[in-house]
Each structure stands twice: as structure tokens, then as C-alpha cells.
Amino acid sequence: MLNPRPQAETRISVQHLSVDYHGLVALYDASLQVKAASICGLVGMNGAGKSTLIKALMGFVQPSYGTIAINGHSLRQARRDHAVAYVPQAESVDWNFPISVADVVMMGRYGSMNLLRIPRRSDHQAVRDSLERVELWPLNQRQIGELSGGQRKRAFLARALAQGASVLLLDEPFAGVDIRTEKLMIELFQQFRREGRTLLISTHDMAHVTGFCDQVVLINKTVLAYGETSEVFTQENLARTFGLGPA
Amino acid sequence: MGAWTWLIEPLQHTFMVKALLVSALVATVCGLLSCFLTLKGWALMGDAVSHAVMPGVVIAYALNLPFALGAFVFGVGSVAVIGYIKQMTRIKEDTVIGLVFTGFFALGITLVSKVRSSIDLTHILFGNVLGISPSDILQTLLISGLVLILLLVFYRDLVLFCFDPTHARSIGIHTGFLHYLLLSVLSLAAVAGLQTVGIILVVAMLVTPGATAYLLTDRFDQMTWIAILSAVCSSLLGVYFSYWLDASTAGCIVLVQTGLFVLSFLFAPRHGLLAQSRRRGIDRGFPSDRQA
Numbered sequence: 447m448l449n450p451r452p453q454a455e456t457r458i459s460v461q462h463l464s465v466d467y468h469g470l471v472a473l474y475d476a477s478l479q480v481k482a483a484s485i486c487g488l489v490g491m492n493g494a495g496k497s498t499l500i501k502a503l504m505g506f507v508q509p510s511y512g513t514i515a516i517n518g519h520s521l522r523q524a525r526r527d528h529a530v531a532y533v534p535q536a537e538s539v540d541w542n543f544p545i546s547v548a549d550v551v552m553m554g555r556y557g558s559m560n561l562l563r564i565p566r567r568s569d570h571q572a573v574r575d576s577l578e579r580v581e582l583w584p585l586n587q588r589q590i591g592e593l594s595g596g597q598r599k600r601a602f603l604a605r606a607l608a609q610g611a612s613v614l615l616l617d618e619p620f621a622g623v624d625i626r627t628e629k630l631m632i633e634l635f636q637q638f639r640r641e642g643r644t645l646l647i648s649t650h651d652m653a654h655v656t657g658f659c660d661q662v663v664l665i666n667k668t669v670l671a672y673g674e675t676s677e678v679f680t681q682e683n684l685a686r687t688f689g690l691g692p693a
Numbered sequence: 694m695g696a697w698t699w700l701i702e703p704l705q706h707t708f709m710v711k712a713l714l715v716s717a718l719v720a721t722v723c724g725l726l727s728c729f730l731t732l733k734g735w736a737l738m739g740d741a742v743s744h745a746v747m748p749g750v751v752i753a754y755a756l757n758l759p760f761a762l763g764a765f766v767f768g769v770g771s772v773a774v775i776g777y778i779k780q781m782t783r784i785k786e787d788t789v790i791g792l793v794f795t796g797f798f799a800l801g802i803t804l805v806s807k808v809r810s811s812i813d814l815t816h817i818l819f820g821n822v823l824g825i826s827p828s829d830i831l832q833t834l835l836i837s838g839l840v841l842i843l844l845l846v847f848y849r850d851l852v853l854f855c856f857d858p859t860h861a862r863s864i865g866i867h868t869g870f871l872h873y874l875l876l877s878v879l880s881l882a883a884v885a886g887l888q889t890v891g892i893i894l895v896v897a898m899l900v901t902p903g904a905t906a907y908l909l910t911d912r913f914d915q916m917t918w919i920a921i922l923s924a925v926c927s928s929l930l931g932v933y934f935s936y937w938l939d940a941s942t943a944g945c946i947v948l949v950q951t952g953l954f955v956l957s958f959l960f961a962p963r964h965g966l967l968a969q970s971r972r973r974g975i976d977r978g979f980p981s982d983r984q985a
Contacts, residue, residue: 504859504862504863505862505863506859506862525863525864525865526865528864528865530863531860531863532859532860532863534857534859534860538859539857540732540856543732543855543856543913544732544907544910544911544912544913544915544916545852545856545912545913546911546912549913550856553853553856553857553860554860554864556849556850556853556861556864556866557864557865557866561846562846562848562849563849563850589911589912605860609864
């Protein structure tokens, strides 16, 4: 069989994925596996296909070839399980939107609510638990834009928690974040990992990868290498990723 | 003349009672919708759709069909055309919107001038709520009811759609459906608004209450109540002013709406001009405080 069912401990499995936009190839024959309970760095140049891969994992782009499995299931099933959470980049959020922190986190629960999205007691409890986890509960009635930069990041992480996601996709989460916040976020990421969640983090910063990513995916129009950071994150592979060495 | 006479005398006329009730209902619908449109950044789209429904209304009148049907087809159709041209060319979206809606609007005006039935161009352009016919009242009732139900059923999803469509999609909410739902509702509301203020000014009904409310609160639920309240008050006051001043009803309604916006713009407790300049004053005060 071409696509053997991944082992239970594989969170993300991508096989021979190709994506093109109107004939323009964004990603070609990309294969990778990310195991459960890991922090995986997604490293590549701008335009290397990082965003395309993230979009494909959310099912936003139709692959021209290949398959994606989350927790061994199809993307459709993964969406039904609310397994994948996307943590938006700060600049893509309307911080003036008239909505409270608690309401944003409640949006993580919508997938499991009825059509009218009337919160049950368990939903309120999940929101509270998630906000307590990221130490934002005292600010839960603030308008979302009244939070500081680091608090904003944590509010969206709380939403992913409330959603019950096992896979978190983070696009450049450290952009424009101060050192203190960055440390706090990394601590949270490591907690998430201990709980068995998998985080896929696109980043430019090599120090992040060696610092706290146990897995890494190197990408340049295709997946050049993936696996344990200690094995994959070599000078030679990096040269290939950033187009310095032989192509 | 006392305030009592001012309020009561117009109510002796049936046409005034009808006008007040219809415009209050339309204001409720448009006021609620305006919250979604202002936050989604669809004000220009509202303008486009409200103009583009015109040929649909004229054709429906000529064929003796419910004008909501014609308006719906052309409203949604115009958005499809806008999307198609934007996708196929390199022209920027605001340009495409401008050229498409004026094209549709021109078609409507031309049709009116050729199809000389009972249609009065000025009624379509500027509304005719004082002379609204029973069948038009019935249609407005049905449209408003439908729009209200749709907006209330999909209320939370639409808020999420405005705030974070990416998240909505990632948890399996069909954002394409919500997109077209909001557009359809917009087309329908435009026809309802057309009854009271006409095509030219209907965009005010679809934008101003939301903008006014947005400056007054940081909670979406409160925003909808404030928007509806300000829209209904504007409509009622506007109809009264129009009666006593013998002036255009559409003009009066929208002027009151704009007036409420200006008040909110100046005096809103947190986001108003005065509050902001007071805050800036305090900020400037800090260094001198430290020196003292």
C-alpha cells in the first residue's frame, strides 16, 4: 500500500503533497511526519512554501496530489474533531473588534456547540480553565485590544486550548514579541508538549529551533528533510534550505 | 405648538402611522445588519449592492413579480460579477466595485425610463414611505422578518466570520456559506431600506448606525442594541421632521442618523474626540508631573 496508516503516535503525516496555484507550483512532492507530543520548527525562506503547508494542513488549499492525515484521520475528520488550531499572526487580527477576551476564547468551542452556539456550562468551564492556564482569567472581560502584546498571544493560545486541539499551527509566533513574552510563550509550548500536543511553528530564528524544537522540517518548495532536530539540523541541510549549497 | 401636539397630531393620519411603523421595522433590520457590515469592512459593498439591485427591482415590477426577488438576483449577481472581474484582471477591488455598481445602476435608470408602467423613478431613488402601498408593506414585513431570523440564527457564526474567518474555517464552519448569507441578507435589507429612504441613501441605513454604535461600546452585543436603537430613533424622528418641515423623508431620516453619529463622534466616553483629546492631554501632563 502506498500510504500505510501512520502509527498512533504520529500526529501529522503528509505524503507526496503537491500544491499549485493556477499552475504555479508552491509545494512539490512534500512528505513529512511529526510525532505526538513534540514542538516542530518549520524552517524555510520566504516563499519556500511554509504558509502553503500550513494552509494545506488546515484544508484551505486543495492539493493537486498527495495525502494529509492528522492523528491518522482525514482532514475532514480532523476538522470534525476540532483537532487543528491555527494561532493567527498579530497583524491579521482586528484588535479594535468589540469583543472580550472570554468571547474570543469561547470561539474555540463553537465547533462543538449547537447551531445557535449557545454556551453550555461545560463551555464556560473550558473557557475559564483555558484562561487560567495562560494566566489571563482576571482579564477575561477586557476588550481584546486592551491586552498587551504578550497577553494577546496567550489569549489565542487559550482559544486553541479551549478548542481541545491536539495540533497547533503557529505562523511566526515570535514576530514583534519582546524577550520576556517569548520566554513565557516557550514555557507554555513546553507545557503543551508535555500534555501530548504537537506544535508546528514556522520561524526564521535558528536559535529557536536549536533552543526548544525537538523536531524540525526544512522546506524549500519541497520538504528537504524532517525529523529529530539533532539529526536534521545540520550545516549541509541548512545550506540546501536557504539555497546556498548545490540545489 | 407644544411637544404633545408635535408628537400626536401626525398620528391622526393613517399614512403617518404606517410610515412610522414601516421605517422603524426597516431601521431595526438595517441597524442590526450595519454592525456586521461595519466590522467586516463591507460598507462599500453595501453601497454597491444597494445600487445594483435597481434593475432587478424595475424588472420585477414590470413582470409583476415580488421586487425582492429581482433585487436579490441582481444584488448577489453584482457581487459575483465584482468577484469575477477582480479575479480575472489586475484592477483593484474598489475600482471594480465602483464600475460594476454604476453599470448596474445605469441599467436600472435606463430601464425605468423605457418601462413606463406605474414605476416612479423618484420613489425608487428617494423612497416613498409616506405613500407606501399595502402590498409593499407586506413585502417589507416578510423581507424584514426573514432577514431578522437569518441574522439571529447565524448571529454568533457571523460575528466569528467578521472577526476571524480563518479560525471559523479551521473548526469546520462553512465560511463560503456565511459570506453569501451576509451578501444575500444585504441585498434583501437593501430592498427593505429602499422603501423608506430609497436607493441613494439606503447605504446610510446600512452603515451609519453601526458606526455610531461602534464608537460607544467595546461589546458586540451592546453594539447591536445601540445600533438598532439609534436607527429606530432616527427613523421615527426623521419621519416627524419630514412631516412638520414638509421636507424629504429620506433626507430627514439620514440627517438625524448622521447627527447621532456626530454626537457619538464628539462625546463617546472612550472613543470620542473629546475623550481622546482629554487622554492626550493627560499623557502630555506626565513629564511635568515628574518634574514637580
